[in-house]
Amino acid sequence: MKEFKKSISCIYYTSRQDIDDPYALCVITPNAVSQKVNLLDVGGCFHPAISPDGAKIAFVSLMYRDIVIYEIVTGEMGNLTQTPEQIELYPIWSPSGSTIMYQDQSGLWTIKSNGTMKKYVHFPHNFSRVCEPCYSPDGCGFIFCGQFHFQNRYNPFIRPHRFYIEPGIETPSWYALTKKGRIASDIYFYVAGKVYPLTAEKDAHLCKFTPDGKNISYVSRGDLWILNMQTKKKENLTDSMDFQATNHSWSPDGKEIVIQAASGDLSNPVFIKHNLVILNIESGRCRDLTDGTNHDVFPCWALHIFPVRCSEN
Secondary structure, three states: OEEEEEEEEEEEEEEEOOOOOOOEEEEEOOOOOOOOEEEEOOOOEEEEEEOOOOOEEEEEEOOOOEEEEEEOOOOOEEEOOOOOOOOOEEEEEOOOOOEEEEEEOOEEEEEEOOOOOOEEOOOOOOOOEEEEEEEOOOOOEEEEEEEEEEOOOOOOOOOHHHOOOOOOOOOOOOOOEEOOEEEEEEEEEEEOOEEEEOOOOOEOEEEEEOOOOOEEEEEEOOEEEEEEOOOOOEEEOOOOOOOEEEEEEEOOOOOEEEEEEEEEOOOOHHHEEEEEEEEEOOOOOEEEOOOOOOEEEEEEEEEEEEEEEEOOO
16 A cells, blocks of 8 residues: 545634634635534634644643644644643744744743643843744744833724624733733744844734745734735735734635634624635635634634555556
């Protein structure tokens, strides 16, 4: 018997039917020719991230209060961080697949994918909070959302239908009021122990690298933006859309992007609808991937690679 590897483009995400239901881990193909498949329902799944070889999924489990590694082919699961006293969020694999970075209340951490060598990421700046990391495709650094508290009376203009409440376990904090004042969020690039600012929005979060590493995408005031790393030229990708963009993930070829779209009464989380849409970067056209009957969130677009055996004859 000969064995070779085959890859299929898949979008992993988490979904629930009613607001009181736990989120289940699901998968669907980008062309939606096949119905979604529920992979796991373990009492609340969030933030799925696929390993570079397409064989494993790291995700946040509310039931286990941990980051869990799920083997796609065998179905085996194991806890990664072993810290049930707090919730870790936004796991992301390094390009080599050897390391996972994630956030908790104290900051950003790295850990080997086998659960060893946990290390705290130190920053030269005194951020109020650092979150939502994303490795660069070459693995030399990562981008993240850095937040500062500040005191002033500036009231940002946010289109009413862009007001947003994150489903599940946390809310975005752009210009959030706290006892310390307001919180300003921007995107930064960490490389070789130094931090470089990439945006000056005071409201930027949920950042991703494009597959070629030349651009980053991020969310600001409910719209999805793309920024060139060298020229710093930026473009609003969803200004004409009738939804608010939130979590998103690039296709492996960089030609499309799947977006978690929030619509409905955005001032009331009970009436917010979340479905997944796919935006073609060249044409600017958007199409529905899921039908909006469920709350579909936290998409992750990846290649699922699996072994195939065939006879030599």
